[in-house]
Amino acid sequence: MNKIKLGIIGMGRMGITHFSIINSHPEVEIVAVADTTKMTLDLLKKYVSGIQVFKDYKELIETSHPDAIIVCTPPNLHYEVCKFAYERGIHVFAEKPFTADVHQAEELMNLFESKGLVNQVGYVNRFNDIFITVKNYVASGLIGDVIRFKSEMFSCTVSKKEESESWRSFRKNGGGAVYEIAAHAIDLVDFIIGPPDNIVGTSMNQIYSKHVEDIVSSTFLYKNGCSGTLYVNWSDTSYRKPSNKLELLGSKGKILADQHGIKIYLNEDSESTKYKKGWNTVYITDIFTPVPFYVRGNEFTRQLYHFADTILGKEKGNLCTFKDGYHAQNIMHHLFIDAQKNAIIE
Amino acid sequence: MEKIDKIIFGDNQFFGINHMSQEKAQQLSEKFFQTENIYKVYDLAFKSGINAVMLNSNDRAKEICEYFRSNKTKYGHLAWYPSIPYPHKYANMVNEKGIFPAINDVLFSNNSALGVLGMVAKGGMAVLGKDAIELMKMLIDIEVKMYKGLDVKVIFIQNIIVDLLLGYNVKDVFYEYCNYIRKKYNAIPGLITQNMPYLKSKLEEWGIEEVVICSSINKIGYLMSPDIQSYLDAIKNNNPDKYQLMAMSTLASGAIRATEAYEFINSLNIQSVVFGASSEKNINETVKLIKLGEIN
Ligand SMILES: NC(=O)c1ccc[n+]([C@@H]2O[C@H](COP(=O)([O-])OP(=O)(O)OC[C@H]3O[C@@H](n4cnc5c(N)ncnc54)[C@H](O)[C@@H]3O)[C@@H](O)[C@H]2O)c1
Numbered sequence: 001m002n003k004i005k006l007g008i009i010g011m012g013r014m015g016i017t018h019f020s021i022i023n024s025h026p027e028v029e030i031v032a033v034a035d036t037t038k039m040t041l042d043l044l045k046k047y048v049s050g051i052q053v054f055k056d057y058k059e060l061i062e063t064s065h066p067d068a069i070i071v072c073t074p075p076n077l078h079y080e081v082c083k084f085a086y087e088r089g090i091h092v093f094a095e096k097p098f099t100a101d102v103h104q105a106e107e108l109m110n111l112f113e114s115k116g117l118v119n120q121v122g123y124v125n126r127f128n129d130i131f132i133t134v135k136n137y138v139a140s141g142l143i144g145d146v147i148r149f150k151s152e153m154f155s156c157t158v159s160k161k162e163e164s165e166s167w168r169s170f171r172k173n174g175g176g177a178v179y180e181i182a183a184h185a186i187d188l189v190d191f192i193i194g195p196p197d198n199i200v201g202t203s204m205n206q207i208y209s210k211h212v213e214d215i216v217s218s219t220f221l222y223k224n225g226c227s228g229t230l231y232v233n234w235s236d237t238s239y240r241k242p243s244n245k246l247e248l249l250g251s252k253g254k255i256l257a258d259q260h261g262i263k264i265y266l267n268e269d270s271e272s273t274k275y276k277k278g279w280n281t282v283y284i285t286d287i288f289t290p291v292p293f294y295v296r297g298n299e300f301t302r303q304l305y306h307f308a309d310t311i312l313g314k315e316k317g318n319l320c321t322f323k324d325g326y327h328a329q330n331i332m333h334h335l336f337i338d339a340q341k342n343a344i345i346e
Numbered sequence: 347m348e349k350i351d352k353i354i355f356g357d358n359q360f361f362g363i364n365h366m367s368q369e370k371a372q373q374l375s376e377k378f379f380q381t382e383n384i385y386k387v388y389d390l391a392f393k394s395g396i397n398a399v400m401l402n403s404n405d406r407a408k409e410i411c412e413y414f415r416s417n418k419t420k421y422g423h424l425a426w427y428p429s430i431p432y433p434h435k436y437a438n439m440v441n442e443k444g445i446f447p448a449i450n451d452v453l454f455s456n457n458s459a460l461g462v463l464g465m466v467a468k469g470g471m472a473v474l475g476k477d478a479i480e481l482m483k484m485l486i487d488i489e490v491k492m493y494k495g496l497d498v499k500v501i502f503i504q505n506i507i508v509d510l511l512l513g514y515n516v517k518d519v520f521y522e523y524c525n526y527i528r529k530k531y532n533a534i535p536g537l538i539t540q541n542m543p544y545l546k547s548k549l550e551e552w553g554i555e556e557v558v559i560c561s562s563i564n565k566i567g568y569l570m571s572p573d574i575q576s577y578l579d580a581i582k583n584n585n586p587d588k589y590q591l592m593a594m595s596t597l598a599s600g601a602i603r604a605t606e607a608y609e610f611i612n613s614l615n616i617q618s619v620v621f622g623a624s625s626e627k628n629i630n631e632t633v634k635l636i637k638l639g640e641i642n
Pocket residue numbers: 009010011012013014015034035036037040055056057071072073074075077095096097122123124174179180444445
C-alpha cells in the first residue's frame with residue numbers, strides 16, 4: 001500500500017496535537033485539514049507546505065479523497081462527520097466522547113463494523129503503559145476476582161465562572177465534566193472490568209458551570225456481585241493536569257494505580273509474577289516502552305500509530321474501537337438518566 | 347558558540363513536579379510554598395560551586411527573579427537559563443476560551459505586558475493571525491520580561507512546544523526563533539525536546555547551528571524517543587561547536603542511583619547537565635559525581 005492519505009477535521013487543541021504526532025509516521029501523508037476558524041486555516045496554509053485547507057469537511061473529503069480521517073470537532077459533530085466518511089469508505093479515528101448521543105454511537109458502530117472500515121475512538125488511557133499493565137494483571141488473575149473498585153479523575157479544566165460560552169458549556173454539544181473528563185475514568189472501568197449491569201446513586205454538582213456538571217459521582221453494579229464507584233471533578237485546582245486514579249480490591253489482593261505507577265498488595269506470593277506477599281511498587285520507569293515520536297505522552301503517539309498501522313494491515317485495530325466508544329457512551333447515557341431520577345424528591 | 351555551564355541547577359523540585367510520586371511532589375510543594383525555603387536551597391547549590399540556574403517562567407518565577415535581581419552584589423555572577431513558556435498557564439486559558447481568544451488575552455488584555463498601546467501599534471489579532479512569527483516574538487517578549495536585568499545565557503523553549511512544532515516540520519519557526527533570541531536578547535537559543543536525535547537531524551538539515559539542545563538522557567532510555575541507541579549515536583557524532591547538548595532527567599525520576607547515572611553521563615560527549623535536588627547532601631553528592639569531559 002502507498003502512504004495513507006490522511007485528513008484531520010477540527011484543528012483545535014486536539015487536532016493540533018494529532019497533526020504533529022501522526023505527521024511523524026513514515027507511512028502517513030497528511031493531505032488536508034478542515035476547520036471553521038479562518039485564522040487557523042490561514043496560519044496552516046501559510047506555514048505548513050503540502051496540505052490543503054477547507055472550511056467545510058465535506059469539501060475536504062470530496063476534494064482530497066483521504067483514505068482516513070481523524071475527527072477532532074466538538075463531540076456533537078462527530079456523528080455527521082463519521083457518517084459522511086462511512087458513506088465514502090473512509091477509515092475513521094474519532095476523538096472521545098465518541099458522540100453526544102448513545103443511539104448515534106450505536107449506529108456508527110454497526111455501520112463501520114458492517115463495512116469492515118478501521119474505526120477507533122480516542123480513549124487514550126488504553127494505550128498508557130500503566131493502565132495496560134493493570135489490565136493485564138487483573139486479567140491474569142493477579143489479585144483474584146475483583147470485588148470492589150474506585151475510578152477517579154481530577155483536572156482543573158474549569159477553574160472559574162465562564163465569561164463566555166463554548167461547546168464545553170452544553171451537554172448537547174458534548175460538554176460537561178461527564179463527557180469531557182469522566183469519559184476517560186468510565187472507559188478505564190470498561191477496559192479493565194467491563195461495562196456495569198446497573199448504575200445507581202448518581203449525583204452531580206456544579207461549582208462554576210451554569211449549564212453542565214462540574215462533579216459527578218456514581219455507583220456501578222455487576223451481576224457477579226462486583227461493584228465500584230466513580231468520582232470525577234473537572235474543577236479541582238490542586239491538579240495541574242488531568243489525573244486518573246484507580247483502586248481495585250480483589251479476592252487475592254489489591255492494586256492502586258495512577259500515571260506515576262502501580263502499588264500492588266498481595267495476600268500471598270504470586271507464582272506467575274515476581275511480586276511478593278505484601279506491598280510491591282511498580283514505577284512507570286519499570287514498564288514504559290518508548291515511542292517513535294513524543295509530543296505529549298507515549299499513549300497519544302501509540303494510539304495514532306495503532307490507527308495508522310491497522311490501516312496498513314500491521315496491527316489488528318482492536319485496542320479501542322467504535323464498540324468501546326459505544327460502551328462508554330451507553331454508560332454515560334445511563335449516568336444522566338440516573339442523575340435526573342435521583343434529583344427528584346417527591 | 348559561547349560555552350555553557352557544565353552544571354545547571356533546575357527548578358522542578360520547587361514546584362511540585364515529581365514524575366515518580368504525587369505524594370513526594372505534594373510534600374515538596376508545601377515545603378517550598380514559602381519562597382525563603384527556595385532561596386535556602388539555591389544558596390546550598392551555590393555553596394557547592396554551581397553558578398547557573400534554569401528557571402521556568404511559571405507564576406512564581408517572577409518573584410524569584412526579582413529577589414536575585416535586587417541582591418545583585420551577592421548573586422550578580424550567576425548565569426541564567428530561563429525556559430519558556432509555563433505551559434499550564436496557557437493550557438488553562440485555552441481550556442476556558444479556546445486558542446485564539448487565549449492568545450489575544452495574553453497579548454492584549456490591559457494587564458498584559460504589551461497593554462492596549464501595544465495592541466494598537468501591532469494591529470491586533472487580525473494582523474497577527476496571518477503572521478505566526480510576529481506572534482511568536484510577542485509571546486517570547488512577554489515570557490522573557492521577568493528575567494530582565496539578569497545575566498541570561500540561554501533561552502529555552504519547553505519541550506511541549508518544541509516537539510509539537512517539530513511534528514509540523516516547519517523550518518521558519520525554528521529559524522526565526524533562534525535568530526530572535528540571538529539578536530534581541532544576545533543569548534544562545536535553546537530547545538528542550540524528548541526527540542533529540544530527530545530534532546538534531548532536522549536542525550542540521552535546515553542549517554540551524556549554535557543551539558543548545560536539552561533532552562532527557564539516562565541509562566534506561568526513559569523519555570528518550572525513539573530509543574536509547576539513537577541517542578547514543580547522535581551524541582557520539584555531535585560536534586559541540588554546533589550543538590551543545592544538555593542532559594536532564596539523568597536519574598530517570600529516581601529509577602537510577604546517582605553514582606550509576608553519572609558514570610553513564612560522564613562517559614558521553616555531553617556538554618552540560620541540569621539537575622534538581624533539595625537537600626544539601628544530594629546537591630553536594632551530585633556536583634561531585636558530574637565529571638563532564640574529564641573522561642573522554
Ligand atoms: N483524548 C483527550 O485527552 C482529549 C483531550 C481534549 C479534547 N478531546 C476531545 O477532542 C475533541 C475536540 O476537543 P478540543 O479540545 O480540541 O476542542 P477545540 O474546541 O479546541 O477544537 C474543536 C475544533 O473544531 C472546529 N470545528 C467546529 N465545528 C467544525 C466543523 N463543522 N468542521 C470542522 N471543524 C469544526 C473548531 O473551530 C475547533 O478548532 C472533543 O471530542 C474532545 O472531547 C480529547
